[in-house]
Amino acid sequence: MCHSCFSVSIILLIYFQRSLPGDYTSGPLGVDKVESVTKTWEYASFFPNLDAYIRENIQNKTLSSLGVRQKTTGQLVGWMLEREDGSLGMLHVHPDHRGKGIGTVLIQKLSEEVLTQREAVYVDIEPGNRKPIKLYERCGYEIDSAQLTWINYKPQ
Numbered sequence: 001m002c003h004s005c006f007s008v009s010i011i012l013l014i015y016f017q018r019s020l021p022g023d024y025t026s027g028p029l030g031v032d033k034v035e036s037v038t039k040t041w042e043y044a045s046f047f048p049n050l051d052a053y054i055r056e057n058i059q060n061k062t063l064s065s066l067g068v069r070q071k072t073t074g075q076l077v078g079w080m081l082e083r084e085d086g087s088l089g090m091l092h093v094h095p096d097h098r099g100k101g102i103g104t105v106l107i108q109k110l111s112e113e114v115l116t117q118r119e120a121v122y123v124d125i126e127p128g129n130r131k132p133i134k135l136y137e138r139c140g141y142e143i144d145s146a147q148l149t150w151i152n153y154k155p156q
């Protein structure tokens with residue numbers, strides 16, 4: 001799943017473990033949560049079959065995912081998913097639950113899990129979204145000196 005836009009690749013090196021606040025718990029996403037993911041992801045419109053793609057991969061357990069749920073309300077408040085090109089993405093934390101370390105735990109836990117299955121773990125960050133870079137760096141990612149441009153082949 002490549003974007004036809006400029007992106008900065010960040011590769012995982014080391015990380016510092018942080019845990020969730022007491023009212024939150026984490027686990028793999030279920031298929032019933034796919035709609036929440038696709039509805040909030042800013043770039044969902046680039047991928048017409050995104051819903052079916054995520055659903056299938058979650059059902060078949062072919063790609064890793066992680067969600068964070070608030071125990072008292074049962075609400076899913078954040079998530080991150082592995083994509084078929086090996087990158088991690090779609091990181092999202094509900095605005096009411098930000099600044100509590102949930103994003104950090106999502107990045108760290110999913111990165112660690114995927115790193116047991118792949119040689120390298122990386123994320124792509126769109127050029128208009130520079131804010132999360134510091135967050136990724138704090139989690140142990142390091143910016144690749146080669147900045148990459150994804151270009152997609154479109155059959156004529």
Ligand SMILES: CC(C)(COP(=O)(O)OP(=O)(O)OC[C@H]1O[C@@H](n2cnc3c(N)ncnc32)[C@H](O)[C@@H]1OP(=O)(O)O)[C@@H](O)C(=O)NCCC(=O)NCCS
Nearest residue numbers: 091092093097098099100101102103104105125131132135
């Ligand atoms: C980025 C995001 C997942 C962080 O979640 P979070 O649970 O607040 O993360 P944490 O509490 O672990 O860390 C918060 C830190 O992330 C930083 N941050 C990074 N990107 C941010 C963003 N888009 N909005 C707010 N804070 C952001 C904050 O400045 C904060 O740093 P500080 O502790 O130095 O003040 C969340 O802000 C979000 O969902 N943003 C919108 C979607 C997005 O940008 N996703 C990343 C795509 S690559």
